[in-house]
Amino acid sequence: MDRLHNTVRPYAWGSVTAIPELLGTEPTGEPQAELWMGAHPGAPSLVDRGTGPVTLTEVIAADPGHELGPETVAAFGPRLPFLLKLLAAGAPLSLQVHPDREQARAGYAEEEALGVPADAPHRTYKDAGHKPELLCALTPFEGLCGFRPPEETAGLLEALGVDELKPYADILRAHPSEHALREVLTAVLSADREAMAGTVAQAAEAAGRLADTPGPWSDACAAYAGIAHHYPGDPGVIAAMLLHHVRLQPGEALHLGAGVPHAYLGGLGVEIMANSDNVLRCGLTPKHVDVPGLLRVVRFEAGDPAVLRPEASPDGEEVYDTPAEEFRLSRHLLAPGSPARGLPAGRAQILLCTAGEIAVTATGRDAAELTLTPGRSVWVPAAESVEAAGSGTLFRATVAPRPH
Known part of the structure; x- marks a missing residue:
């Protein structure tokens, strides 16, 4: 397992204080919007296995079977299919929707055929993937989600x-x-x-x-x-007035499937999503708004917003259940003196501490131990099993188990 060294994205809507307060660092005076954990090409995490820092992308590419597990490679190829973030909204994000798989493939193919440069500001489909996501509140969190x-x-x-x-x-x-x-x-x-x-x-x-x-x-x-x-x-x-206004309490989450209009307004949370950049915007942004493309993707379905609360497993793991295949998010609330929680091998894991102090220990021959404090994270390859103990909150991001 490896400690992750992660990049903060300074988007204009980010909070100046929320991420520094969690990390216990001094604010820079600039917005700190998202802390990325994973192997997204835009800002991959770094690890150091004794020869200097390398990107997690390179580590996975060197041995996908060991790092991701054969089942994940067979389903998604030699790439980590999810991205984990700390998201700190100090101002509203854009009102947006995400395409489903078929829409993403068709939209990407169309823009590729038209020769739209990948970095063009009017480009809508950056890749051929869909982007289901889940936001779990760490503080009271405010957003808009789905049609009223x-x-x-x-x-x-x-x-x-x-x-x-x-x-x-x-x-x-x-x-x-x-x-x-x-x-x-x-x-x-x-x-x-x-x-x-x-x-x-x-x-x-x-x-x-x-x-x-x-x-x-x-x-x-x-x-x-x-x-x-x-x-x-x-x-x-x-357009925002058509949507549910939602307030999440810490521990509650929003699941956002394809075609659901949404916007985050304020608060700090843990976000996990499929590893895609495909976003279609309705407004509240200086970025490109493609109205015809957006209207093809939006699902005009009224209903209650998908507010989730975790479901406790017999082993104490609390799971946020979603239909996403690319990711599974859960948390462990660890108390002083409680037995260590086993986190089994089989699928790659990113472990993120958001409160307290957590010791993560390898259970194989290499009995290495890493201590996590708020905002710190660790990469656990699929071939390795670990245990977590201590006092605090540990989020576990991994790939959803495949049905058999």
Whole structure:
């Protein structure tokens, strides 16, 4: 096993303090948005096996069977199929969706055939993969996830009292759910940007008033007003009003499948996802927004947001169950003096400490031990089994077991 040396991504929406506070380091004064753990080519983790730092990508390529396990290599090829992150949102992220496998393959092939450069700002599909993801809150965490039932959103738009929003409310009440959501989102994102800016400003002002008035919309409207503060005039503010406003408590998680519109607004969490860069944006971003492409990918399905709580296994491991094949996220809450928890071999693992102090010990002939403190992580090859003991919280990221 190897201690991971990881890269912090300084995206503008990142918190200045959350990741440094977890790591116990001094803030730099710049946003620190994401700490990446894994073998993504954009910022692979480094390990040192005695000959100097090398990327985890190179380590895996040198012996995929040992590092990933034969089952993972057979399913996904000689690459780690997931990426683990600490995500610290100090401002809203873009409102976005991810494609499913078939859409990703088709979109990637189309842009390749058109000769769109891989680094072009208007390129949508960076690879041929889908991107299911899971966000587990470490602090109270706020986000938007999935469409609210249209009749409920109609009530919100009517409560705002903005004349320009009334036609949208009428559509949401008059048509079947899927048709209504499609029509309103299309209208909002396709409208004249200058004309829409005035509507956004009025809606933001009204949301601010509702946020200060006790009632069913105060919490959500506080979020929408905050989004409008960061992105004045952006049509994505109105699009955001179609979505559930979600508050996660520490330990709760959001699972985001293909086509589900979502945005993270604030908080610190552990995020795991399939190792893909494919994102289609609805707004709340200076980046490229491909409205026709987005509308082909969005699933216009209203329902409850997929808030997950971990399910405890007999051995004490708490699992966040999702249908994703590329990853499995779980956590161990370890108490002083409790027996060591065995973490069996078979699939590659990244172990991340988020609280306390955890000792990770190899159980084979090499009885090496590494101590993890908050924000520190370790790579465990598939061929190795380890035990964890101590006092604190340990997240375990691995590949989902294959059905037999």
